[in-house]
Amino acid sequence: AQSVTQPDIHITVSEGASLELRCNYSYGATPYLFWYVQSPGQGLQLLLKYFSGDTLVQGIKGFEAEFKRSQSSFNLRKPSVHWSDAAEYFCAVGAEGGSYIPTFGRGTSLIVHP
Amino acid sequence: DVKVTQSSRYLVKRTGEKVFLECVQDMDHENMFWYRQDPGLGLRLIYFSYDVKMKEKGDIPEGYSVSREKKERFSLILESASTNQTSMYLCASRSAGVGNSPLHFGNGTRLTVT
Numbered sequence: 001a002q003s004v005t006q007p008d009i010h011i012t013v014s015e016g017a018s019l020e021l022r023c024n025y026s027y028g029a030t031p032y033l034f035w036y037v038q039s040p041g042q043g044l045q046l047l048l049k050y051f052s053g054d055t056l057v058q059g060i061k062g063f064e065a066e067f068k069r070s071q072s073s074f075n076l077r078k079p080s081v082h083w084s085d086a087a088e089y090f091c092a093v094g095a096e097g098g099s100y101i102p103t104f105g106r107g108t109s110l111i112v113h114p
Numbered sequence: 115d116v117k118v119t120q121s122s123r124y125l126v127k128r129t130g131e132k133v134f135l136e137c138v139q140d141m142d143h144e145n146m147f148w149y150r151q152d153p154g155l156g157l158r159l160i161y162f163s164y165d166v167k168m169k170e171k172g173d174i175p176e177g178y179s180v181s182r183e184k185k186e187r188f189s190l191i192l193e194s195a196s197t198n199q200t201s202m203y204l205c206a207s208r209s210a211g212v213g214n215s216p217l218h219f220g221n222g223t224r225l226t227v228t
Binding site (some may be wrong): 043051 | 118149172219220228
C-alpha cells in the first residue's frame, strides 16, 4: 500500500530564509507525487507535481521539489520565504496499486517570523 | 479555472440529525472525492466516485454515505450525526485517466456536531 510521511509537524523560519519541507513515500514503482498548500480557511491548492522526466520540478509561488528515488523522497524547497507562505503543506502520492487515489501526508505547518 | 463549490462553509448540527454536505464542480470531471481533515491526521478519504452513480469506500466510510446522481454533484450524507464527526470536510474533483491529474479542492465545510 502506498503511504506518505511528513516527519515535521511544524517548521518555523524567518522571512527571507530558505525552506525545505520533507516528504518520504512508500511505493515500489514510480509514483505520482504532489505538493499542495492550504492557506487558513481555504481548500488545498496544487503547488507542483511529478510523474516522470526531470527530477527537479518547478511549481507556483517560487517553489520547487526534487524527486530522489534512492531516498524515496520528494522534498519541497524555496530559496527565500515570504510571510504569505505561512500555511499548511501537504505531500501526496498516487500510484497504480492504489487506483491512483492520492494518499496524503499529515501535513507540515509553516510558521514565518518577520 | 476549475471551480469546486461546497454549499456551506460552516454547519452546526445536533447529535442524531441527518446531515447533507453538498459539492458541485463545473469542469465535467469524472472523479469526485470526499476527505475529512483533522489536526495531526491530515486528509483521510471517506468516499470517492469514479463517475455518475459509481461510488467506492475510502479509508474511513463508517457513519457516512454518498450520492452521485449527476456528474457535477457529489453529496456526503451523515445518516445520524455524532460528536466524533465534528471536523473539516473537503470535496475534490479531477479528470479521469492517468493518475497524474491533480485534485481540485473546494474551500471546505467545517461541521460541528453538538
